[in-house]
Each structure stands twice: as structure tokens, then as C-alpha cells.
Amino acid sequence: MGPVTFFLLATALVVSALTVVVHPNPVKSAMALVATLFLLAVEFVFLGAHMIAALQVIVYAGAIMVLFLFVIMLLNLSDEEAEARRRGRALFRIGAWIGGGVLAAELAALFLRVPFPAPAAPPAGYGGAESVATALFVDYALPFELTSILLLIAVIGTVVLAQRRAS
Amino acid sequence: MVPTSWYLVLSAVLFAIGAVGVLVRRNIIVVFMAIELMLNAVNLTFVAFARQLGTIDGQVIVFFVMTVAAAEAAVGLAIIIAAFRNRPTVNADELAVLRW
Numbered sequence: 001m002g003p004v005t006f007f008l009l010a011t012a013l014v015v016s017a018l019t020v021v022v023h024p025n026p027v028k029s030a031m032a033l034v035a036t037l038f039l040l041a042v043e044f045v046f047l048g049a050h051m052i053a054a055l056q057v058i059v060y061a062g063a064i065m066v067l068f069l070f071v072i073m074l075l076n077l078s079d080e081e082a083e084a085r086r087r088g089r090a091l092f093r094i095g096a097w098i099g100g101g102v103l104a105a106e107l108a109a110l111f112l113r114v115p116f117p118a119p120a121a122p123p124a125g126y127g128g129a130e131s132v133a134t135a136l137f138v139d140y141a142l143p144f145e146l147t148s149i150l151l152l153i154a155v156i157g158t159v160v161l162a163q164r165r166a167s
Numbered sequence: 168m169v170p171t172s173w174y175l176v177l178s179a180v181l182f183a184i185g186a187v188g189v190l191v192r193r194n195i196i197v198v199f200m201a202i203e204l205m206l207n208a209v210n211l212t213f214v215a216f217a218r219q220l221g222t223i224d225g226q227v228i229v230f231f232v233m234t235v236a237a238a239e240a241a242v243g244l245a246i247i248i249a250a251f252r253n254r255p256t257v258n259a260d261e262l263a264v265l266r267w
Contacts, residue, residue: 006169010177017181017204021188026196033200036181040207047174049214049226056210059233064203064240071244072196075251093191100187107179116171119219127226135223136230147234154238161245164252 001046009046013039026077030068037061048127174215181208195259199243206236 016039019032037060044053125131136144185208188201210229217225250262 001169003169006173010173013177014180014184017184020197020200020204021184021192026194029197029200033203036204037207040211043174043177043211044214046169047214047218049217049229052210052214052226052229055230055233059237060203060207064237067240067244068196068200071247074248075196075257077194077196077257096187096190099190100183103186104180104183107183108176111172111175111179114172116219118168119171120221122218122221126221126223131223132226132230135227139224140227140231143231147231150234150238154241158241158245161242161249 005046009039009042013043026072027069030065030072033068034061034065037065048122050127051129051132052127171215171219175212178208178211178215181205181211193258193260195247195257195262196244198259199240199247203236203240206232 013036016032016035020029020036023029023032037056041053041056041061044050044056182205185201185203185205188204189198192198192201210232213225213229213232215225217223247257251257254261256262
């Protein structure tokens with residue numbers, strides 16, 4: 001990927017991420033987040049992580065964001081931020097934006113100072129399903145199996161929390 | 168080829184945007200989405216370092232982060248629905264019964 005492509009992608013990513021944070025309507029925030037996740041999947045492809053890019057689209061943009069949209073529409077939310085915004089939080093908001101800007105600037109200054117050598121050409125099949133699966137089922141077999149317990153706990157917890165109490 | 172540090176800077180900017188979102192927004196679902204944004208910014212760092220080091224381990228960690236994010240989203244949204252039943256609001260300032 002050339003620098004021009006990178007800057008176009010980075011600009012689109014930052015704009016959509018800012019839309020998530022500043023848009024008053026939660027549904028449009030969620031749509032902007034879907035766009036952000038798709039653009040990140042494109043970045044993953046350029047970084048050679050093809051398998052992770054596919055998972056990003058399927059799991060994040062496909063499953064998690066649908067869950068978010070379901071909940072937003074179930075709760076029937078409207079733009080209720082404007083009223084909350086008026087209650088004397090202006091100073092706090094400005095401070096938060098300045099703090100975020102300082103955080104990003106400091107991290108950027110730190111990263112740009114490190115002289116990374118140009119990465120070596122990746123081996124054939126790097127980032128494909130086979131290489132990720134080999135690492136996952138050989139080197140990371142135990143954490144992978146523990147993941148299933150985590151998901152089981154999440155399923156049980158979600159059902160217990162979200163069910164309607166019979167009273 | 169784009170240097171690794173550019174990806175790290177982009178990831179830092181996305182993380183900062185997510186952090187500001189958690190601080191300034193009061194709609195608890197949008198706060199949740201900002202947290203997802205921060206998780207994804209870190210995933211970009213992992214993948215960029217995986218390419219820099221020529222190993223696959225960073226991508227495997229991203230897989231685990233996605234799993235945890237999915238579990239976290241499911242449980243978190245269930246908590247939001249349960250809280251909404253008790254008190255019909257998604258404003259984080261009004262859901263402060265656990266604060267001492």
C-alpha cells in the first residue's frame with residue numbers, strides 16, 4: 001500500500017470514528033461504527049492479515065453491530081443528548097477533548113521516534129486461514145479451549161440477565 | 168511500503184477518539200460503542216506489530232480480543248436492557264445507584 005492509499009484510508013477512518021463519538025443519534029453512531037470496522041478490515045488486508053480481516057467483517061460488523069442495533073431499536077432511543085449537553089458540562093467536554101488530543105499527540109510522538117526497520121517480506125501464506133489456525137490450535141490450544149468456557153459463561157449470563165422475571 | 172509507526176499513530180488517534188467518547192457521551196450505548204472503538208484501535212496495533220516482527224502471534228491475540236469483545240457486548244447489552252426495565256433511561260448520569 002502506498003502512502004496515498006494509507007492517508008485516504010486513515011482520513012476515512014478518523015472521520016467515521018469521530019462520527020461515532022459526536023453524532024447525537026445512536027443509530028447513526030452505530031452505522032458510523034460499522035463503517036469504521038469495515039475500514040479497519042481493509043487495513044488488516046493491507047497488513048497481510050486476511051483471516052483476521054474476514055473475521056472482523058463477520059464477527060464485528062456482522063454479529064456484534066447487529067446486536068447493538070437490535071438493542072437501540074428495542075429501547076426506541078431518540079436524540080436525548082441535547083438536553084444532557086446543556087447541563088453545565090461544557091467545560092468538562094472541552095477538557096476531555098484536550099486530554100484526548102494530548103494523549104494522541106504524545107503516543108504519536110513516541111511512535112514516530114522509534115526507528116522501525118522495514119519489515120521483512122512475509123512467508124507464503126502469512127495471515128491466511130492455515131497459518132492462523134496452526135498457531136491457534138498448536139501454540140495457543142489451551143487459551144483457545146478456555147475461550148469456549150468464556151463464551152458459555154457469556155451465553156448463560158446474558159440469558160439470566162435479559163430474561164423477564166416471572167413475578 | 169508504509170512504515171509500522173504510521174499504523175501505530177493511526178491506532179493511537181483512534182484510541183484517543185474512543186477514550187474521549189467514553190468521557191463526553193452520556194448515552195450508555197454510545198459509551199459502549201466507544202469502548203469497541205478502543206478495542207479495535209488496539210487490534211490494529213497488534214496486527215501492525217505482527218507484520219513488523221514477521222510472526223503470526225499478534226493476529227492470534229486479535230482473535231482472542233474479538234472473542235472477549237463479543238462476550239462483553241452480549242453481557243453488557245443484557246445489563247443495559249435489565250437496567251432499562253427498572254428505570255427507562257440510557258443516560259449514564261441517571262444510572263448511578265451503585266455509586267457511593
